[in-house]
Amino acid sequence: MTPSGGARGETGHKSEMLDSLLGLGGLMLLRDxxxxxxxxxxxxxxxxxxxxxxxxxxxxxxVSEEEFREGFDSDINNRLVYHDFFRDPLNWSKTGEALPGGPLEALTAMCKRTDPGPVTIALDSLSWLLLHLPCTTLCQSLHALSHQDSCPGETPPSLLPLIHMPLPRNGSHFLSTLGE
Known part of the structure; x- marks a missing residue:
């Protein structure tokens, strides 16, 4: 086997693993x-x-939108819709750039789409949201998003929330509530 052949094989296994993970759909909590x-x-x-x-x-x-998009080629970046809560999450500057209704409203709006087809929603990060939003409200929103009733007639979105360990305050309660 040549070195390049080995690299292709390894890339193929990584691709299969990612396909398997995404094929599960629903909520996939990514811990770091x-x-x-x-x-x-x-x-x-x-x-x-x-x-x-x-x-x-x-x-x-x-992280900033620019930092998040680093490493993606232009084709991928053109397919991403970035909802920015990094720059001014509480709209203190009153520039109108912050999304009305905050992060929870943004999550709900992501499901109300006009284009048919599957949707993936990435949360970077759930830890930040847990520090700024009531745990119960956040759990209810994520539960609703990850089930069919949140998107009538559509497949529920795949949710990819990133959470940092150790957990922030109420973190253990959050994980047990989310698992219900």
Missing amino acids: SVEWEGRSLLKALIKKSALSGEQVHILGCE
Whole structure:
């Protein structure tokens, strides 16, 4: 086997693994920690979804849009819809750039789409949202989004929330509530 043949085989296995993960649909919680950075996996799943023709929405809370888009080629970047809660999440500057209704309203709006077809919603990150929103409200919103009743007539979106370990306050309660 040549080195390039081995690389192709390894890439094929990674692609199959990403396909398997995305094929599960629904809510897929991506945990990261000091030992293992999860944003790379999140971005790999986003890229795979975009390449398969899905609509991909990113609720960005922790890094700038520019930083998040780094590493994606222009074809992928053109397929991403970035909802920016990093720059001015609470709309303190009153520039009108912040999304009305905040992150929860943005999550709900992502499901009310006009284009048919599958949708992937990435949350970067759920940890930030847990620090700024009531745990119960956030759980209810994610549960509604990940079930058929949130998108009548459509397949529910794939949700890819990134969460940092150790968990923020109420984190253990959040995970147990989300699992119900």
